[in-house]
Amino acid sequence: GIQVEQSPPDLILQEGANSTLRCNFSDSVNNLQWFHQNPWGQLINLFYIPSGTKQNGRLSATTVATERYSLLYISSSQTTDSGVYFCAVERMDSSYKLIFGSGTRLLVRP
Amino acid sequence: NAGVTQTPKFQVLKTGQSMTLQCAQDMNHEYMSWYRQDPGMGLRLIHYSVGAGITDQGEVPNGYNVSRSTTEDFPLRLLSAAPSQTSVYFCATGYRLNTGELFFGEGSRLTVL
Numbered sequence: 001g002i003q004v005e006q007s008p009p010d011l012i013l014q015e016g017a018n019s020t021l022r023c024n025f026s027d028s029v030n031n032l033q034w035f036h037q038n039p040w041g042q043l044i045n046l047f048y049i050p051s052g053t054k055q056n057g058r059l060s061a062t063t064v065a066t067e068r069y070s071l072l073y074i075s076s077s078q079t080t081d082s083g084v085y086f087c088a089v090e091r092m093d094s095s096y097k098l099i100f101g102s103g104t105r106l107l108v109r110p
Numbered sequence: 111n112a113g114v115t116q117t118p119k120f121q122v123l124k125t126g127q128s129m130t131l132q133c134a135q136d137m138n139h140e141y142m143s144w145y146r147q148d149p150g151m152g153l154r155l156i157h158y159s160v161g162a163g164i165t166d167q168g169e170v171p172n173g174y175n176v177s178r179s180t181t182e183d184f185p186l187r188l189l190s191a192a193p194s195q196t197s198v199y200f201c202a203t204g205y206r207l208n209t210g211e212l213f214f215g216e217g218s219r220l221t222v223l
Binding site for chain 1: 141143145151152153154155158160166168169198200202210211212213214216217
């Protein structure tokens with residue numbers, strides 16, 4: 001099956017700092033999504049981004065499908081950004097299976 | 111508009127008992143799926159459905175059954191619970207998996223003693 005690797009596994013930031021989270025995947029994909037799981041366990045979709053670049057406020061994401069990676073940028077981090085960030089991909093053969101990486105755990109300190 | 115509703119939110123079972131986790135959505139989504147999340151890990155796909163009457167296995171299907179008799183509901187059944195099934199279960203839905211985002215329920219925490 002497809003492998004999804006996220007780095008770094010853990011990240012501690014001071015409020016106001018910027019960060020870049022990375023997602024590498026082992027096969028061609030036609031679907032890539034980023035999710036944020038808040039400290040209460042709720043999962044929220046941040047981006048549907050199989051290719052290209054998108055921005056939403058302080059967050060932006062870029063997927064380079066030909067090189068099999070995606071990046072999530074968080075600028076001017078806030079304590080509410082804390083939680084776990086997951087990347088999930090669906091392989092190009094439309095397997096209907098969205099496979100998750102193990103996540104990056106982010107702690108933003110005030 | 112309730113979105114994705116999971117019940118129950120918490121459940122404690124004894125080994126060998128059976129139960130059903132319910133998932134209901136009111137967004138007319140074709141795609142529905144169940145994931146489990148174990149401590150410190152990502153989410154693993156159990157089963158999924160691309161429409162009423164159509165289901166298939168995910169990464170970790172053993173010990174779980176599903177059915178999809180309506181567009182709105184996608185129950186997950188544990189026929190004989192085992193301690194290894196202690197986990198947090200999430201239902202996720204979307205219009206079509208490869209054309210849009212996935213929406214998650216709030217999760218159901220299951221403990222099997």
